[in-house]
Amino acid sequence: MSPFELVFAVYGLLLGLAIAEVLGGFSRALKLKRGIRPVRIGWLTPLLGIVVVLDLTSFWLLAWESRDQISANYLTLVLVLMIVGIYYLAATLIFPDEPEQWPDFDEWYDRQNRMVIGGLLAANVGSWIGLIALELTTSRPTPEAELVMSDAEVAVLWLGFAILVPLIALLKVKSRRWNVALLITVGAMLLVFGVAEELV
Template sequence: MSEFEFFFSLFGLILGLAIAVVIGGLSDVLRERSRIEIGFLTPMLALFVLFDLSSLWVNTWAGMVDIQVAYGPFIAALIVAGIYFFSASMIFPKTATDWPSLDHYYMGHYRWVIGGVIAANIGVILIDTVTDQAWTKLPTRFTGSPVTSLWWVVLIVLWAVPRRRVQLSCLALLLLIALYALIAYWGPI
């Protein structure tokens, strides 16, 4: 087992659990669909988080191959994966029938999820920057392409503006960006 494979084993396990939490939450809610209005916001958020988790997983595998096994990077990766697991666990309510609709639940909890997504992605960028000792490249990691810049702007607007139409529009745009990335980067990275 290489150093990277050792490093990635815990990180990948926690990200995998986060994916399982999202899929499990979706299946739980679908079982209760006759007793709660599902709406669009929560399923769209779940789909976005699944896409972002997948992107994070692939980009980490491709971009951190040179990481050294050490306490600092290991703890940093644990924090990032833990934040993502927390965010994933906040997408769906523990008991869906305690809410009039999933959109009501969403409006009360989306900032935890989106804030976690923002924090986790910043964490990965910082880990990558520290690992590469590339501090001068830090700003370009946020604005490397127009699509990357748009992604960050939309994510921040999504977190900051608590209006349902803005939430729907931002989630739709983030899903379109994820679809673009899926098509553009279908092959190996």
């Protein structure tokens, strides 16, 4: 078993559980929508669920692309557990555990969105710091060597950082319409980032 396979076993398990948590929330909500006591799901909670799944997917892709640099040691496993644990906790907060007690999911969103978005921000910043640390510790350039990145790679890097801006705005904005717009923006940026990462 390679070092990456060991670390990715932790990644895969927790990321899979986080995605299952979001999909399970969608399933419970759809069952209630057609049940005896229908609920108003609205746009906010489903959009937040989609954003979290897209963010988890991009994180999974970044982990795969860093596979040659990841070593299997205690510190790496603890850091991975922290970042993916934050994702998992955020995923568990998207949908209510007992959705039948929430006739309007927008009210649930109003209570939980800052914790979920804060978790996404913390996980993204943590993963960026981890990637930079991996790059600095695994590549040992000679003094005359220069870091050369193509324009496309620089653009993808900036897009990755730019995703943090609407996430931070989501922490501050209270208007539900603005929340919908910002969630759509984050989702679109994550899709573009994921596709661009593959093309570069």
